[in-house]
Amino acid sequence: MNKERRPNGAAFAIALGLAALGALLIWQGLAIPDKGGYAGIGSGAAPKAIGGGLIVLALCHVWTGLRSSSLPHPHQNWAAIGWIVTGLLLQLFLLKPLGFTIASALLFACTARAMGYKKLQIALPVGLVLAFVVYGVFDGLLKLNLPAGFVENLIYRG
Amino acid sequence: MEAFGFLLQGLATAMDPMLLLYALLGVTLGTMVGVLPGIGPALTVALLLPVTYGLDPAGSLIMFAGIYYGGMYGGSTTSISLNTPGESASIVTAIEGNKMALAGRGGPALATAAIGSFVAGLLATLALAFIAPSVVKLALIFGPREYFALMMLAFVTVSAAFGDSAMKGLTSLFIGLALALVGIDGLTGQTRLAFGMPQLLDGIEVTTLAVAMFAVGEALFVAARIEGADVKVHAIKGAVRMTATDWSRSWKAWLRGTAIGFPIGAMPAGGADIASFLSYGAEKRLTKYPAEFGHGAIEGVAGPEAANNAAAAGTLVPLLTLGLPTTATAAIMLAGFQQFGLQPGPLLFVTAPTLVWGLIASLLIANVMLLVLNLPLIRIWIKLLMIPRHWLYAGILLFATLGTIGVNPSPVELVQLTIFGLMGYGMRLLNYPIAPVVVGLILGPMAEQQLRRALSIARGDWTTLVATPLSAGLLAVAALALIVPMLMRARGRGAVLSQVAADED
Numbered sequence: 001m002n003k004e005r006r007p008n009g010a011a012f013a014i015a016l017g018l019a020a021l022g023a024l025l026i027w028q029g030l031a032i033p034d035k036g037g038y039a040g041i042g043s044g045a046a047p048k049a050i051g052g053g054l055i056v057l058a059l060c061h062v063w064t065g066l067r068s069s070s071l072p073h074p075h076q077n078w079a080a081i082g083w084i085v086t087g088l089l090l091q092l093f094l095l096k097p098l099g100f101t102i103a104s105a106l107l108f109a110c111t112a113r114a115m116g117y118k119k120l121q122i123a124l125p126v127g128l129v130l131a132f133v134v135y136g137v138f139d140g141l142l143k144l145n146l147p148a149g150f151v152e153n154l155i156y157r158g
Numbered sequence: 159m160e161a162f163g164f165l166l167q168g169l170a171t172a173m174d175p176m177l178l179l180y181a182l183l184g185v186t187l188g189t190m191v192g193v194l195p196g197i198g199p200a201l202t203v204a205l206l207l208p209v210t211y212g213l214d215p216a217g218s219l220i221m222f223a224g225i226y227y228g229g230m231y232g233g234s235t236t237s238i239s240l241n242t243p244g245e246s247a248s249i250v251t252a253i254e255g256n257k258m259a260l261a262g263r264g265g266p267a268l269a270t271a272a273i274g275s276f277v278a279g280l281l282a283t284l285a286l287a288f289i290a291p292s293v294v295k296l297a298l299i300f301g302p303r304e305y306f307a308l309m310m311l312a313f314v315t316v317s318a319a320f321g322d323s324a325m326k327g328l329t330s331l332f333i334g335l336a337l338a339l340v341g342i343d344g345l346t347g348q349t350r351l352a353f354g355m356p357q358l359l360d361g362i363e364v365t366t367l368a369v370a371m372f373a374v375g376e377a378l379f380v381a382a383r384i385e386g387a388d389v390k391v392h393a394i395k396g397a398v399r400m401t402a403t404d405w406s407r408s409w410k411a412w413l414r415g416t417a418i419g420f421p422i423g424a425m426p427a428g429g430a431d432i433a434s435f436l437s438y439g440a441e442k443r444l445t446k447y448p449a450e451f452g453h454g455a456i457e458g459v460a461g462p463e464a465a466n467n468a469a470a471a472g473t474l475v476p477l478l479t480l481g482l483p484t485t486a487t488a489a490i491m492l493a494g495f496q497q498f499g500l501q502p503g504p505l506l507f508v509t510a511p512t513l514v515w516g517l518i519a520s521l522l523i524a525n526v527m528l529l530v531l532n533l534p535l536i537r538i539w540i541k542l543l544m545i546p547r548h549w550l551y552a553g554i555l556l557f558a559t560l561g562t563i564g565v566n567p568s569p570v571e572l573v574q575l576t577i578f579g580l581m582g583y584g585m586r587l588l589n590y591p592i593a594p595v596v597v598g599l600i601l602g603p604m605a606e607q608q609l610r611r612a613l614s615i616a617r618g619d620w621t622t623l624v625a626t627p628l629s630a631g632l633l634a635v636a637a638l639a640l641i642v643p644m645l646m647r648a649r650g651r652g653a654v655l656s657q658v659a660a661d662e663d
Contacts, residue, residue, distance in 0.1 A: 039614040047351070091572070
């Protein structure tokens with residue numbers, strides 16, 4: 001395994017996240033009126049137990065974080081992450097108004113951009129054609145219900 | 159020999175032309191997607207699950223089984239032809255297979271992988287057919303406490319027993335268990351952790367989580383690595399066939415690999431990774447040509463490839479007979495069953511015998527189809543490796559979102575895809591295993607229900623959990639599987655365990 005991929009400040013951040021999640025589960029578990037029944041434990045028991053487990057794991061992370069020294073963090077290309085997340089969000093918001101084909105073509109082009117392919121004028125048409133074919137195959141042949149926009153309505157339902 | 163009769167009936171079912179077509183479609187798609195670099199069997203089945211939504215249960219499950227086997231075959235092609243394996247179970251194949259390809263012996267390497275996968279798949283599927291009825295009978299004496307103990311064992315083997323840190327594995331598992339709590343409690347109808355959002359009442363979909371963590375997470379991880387130039391594909395020189403020496407060196411390795419792989423897959427003892435790793439170790443010890451190991455020994459490809467496919471078939475034993483998924487791939491397969499309201503387990507063998515035996519028989523058929531697809535057509539599959547990375551991942555993300563949109567085009571679902579994708583990226587970056595999250599999500603509620611049922615029957619007496627030798631024994635094995643590796647790591651012998659890290663499957 002690549003040791004470089006284990007920065008240490010991360011251990012404390014993860015510990016914090018795990019503790020927060022654990023506390024949330026315990027709080028939610030306690031909020032459930034527990035009527036145990038024959039079993040003696042009810043719906044609230046599992047959240048409390050798993051929440052407790054998460055807090056123990058958070059403590060383990062603090063412990064390992066204190067014991068080992070910080071390792072160099074490999075440089076991450078945050079712009080690429082941004083492109084993919086943008087693509088996903090564009091698809092999410094444009095799916096209903098513009099339909100599957102256009103929204104997915106934008107995701108396609110953004111992902112290609114994230115992978116270092118800069119020619120948007122090529123990526124976008126390729127994405128459009130692919131998404132359009134995928135729509136036809138899945139909505140038409142495989143009976144999946146994909147949101148239609150004006151492109152789909154115009155061509156497939158013409 | 160009742161299994162034999164059932165199997166013949168199953169073959170009669172599976173020979174239906176329409177079902178044969180679905181099987182062929184499944185193996186073709188499975189191989190195609192499985193070959194793509196960076197896509198393992200778990201992601202292959204998760205991505206292709208939507209393809210089967212519109213079909214009837216029999217057609218859909220048979221296609222799905224074909225996808226599963228096809229994905230396993232496809233991965234070996236990738237690991238021999240590229241230096242980055244397509245699936246973790248093929249990492250050991252990559253050690254020798256890649257060396258063979260570099261030395262111009264890629265043809266024999268691919269041939270021994272394909273034929274070995276065929277032999278192992280055939281034997282292991284037959285073993286599945288013959289063992290299944292006995293396990294079903296055994297399952298009938300299983301009560302809630304035995305199921306609970308079995309699930310504890312599955313939790314430990316998938317999260318803490320292998321890999322480089324028990325803490326990381328358990329963290330992944332507990333994240334999965336926490337996500338599993340979202341929605342309505344199956345026993346009391348109590349809503350938990352939905353925070354007033356009606357979309358969360360049904361809980362978090364296994365397929366959404368799996369696709370997000372494996373596909374979106376992987377795409378983010380690859381995109382964020384700056385240096386990553388496109389990996390080089392080794393041209394396959396020579397015919398995809400083996401010489402007499404290759405055959406004589408391969409066949410024993412195939413059989414040994416099958417013998418190692420099937421039991422490991424069948425018991426909740428980790429997935430195909432562990433099987434192929436152990437097989438590689440066995441071949442290295444038994445070989446007559448120790449000097450060749452590390453430089454392209456054919457046994458090092460034949461054994462692990464057979465083991466990996468045998469384990470894939472073995473995983474179906476607990477899945478079909480007990481309804482117990484022990485790997486991420488099996489967890490997604492279970493989700494595939496559940497979309498038709500089918501719950502695998504002993505009851506399914508009684509209520510839907512044609513379906514179950516048709517499925518098992520179609521695995522045999524899929525295996526034959528795969529041999530035909532893989533030997534003569536291998537060059538076509540290798541062409542797929544040449545797809546540039548940007549088109550590949552753009553396409554993967556399109557398909558990843560397609561599945562989610564097709565099932566439930568709600569913004570909540572797509573937001574989950576993005577959030578879990580980012581989580582999967584972070585976990586990859588920091589070396590946390592992904593599979594335990596997926597297994598925790600699907601097994602968590604099942605384990606909770608069995609525990610509460612067991613306690614209800616015993617009126618709250620916790621000692622009931624260890625009251626039968628079987629449940630006590632299973633829990634003891636689970637405890638050992640947790641503690642022994644921890645001690646091994648503490649004594650600096652953890653390197654062996656990290657090598658077997660179950661990454662994807």
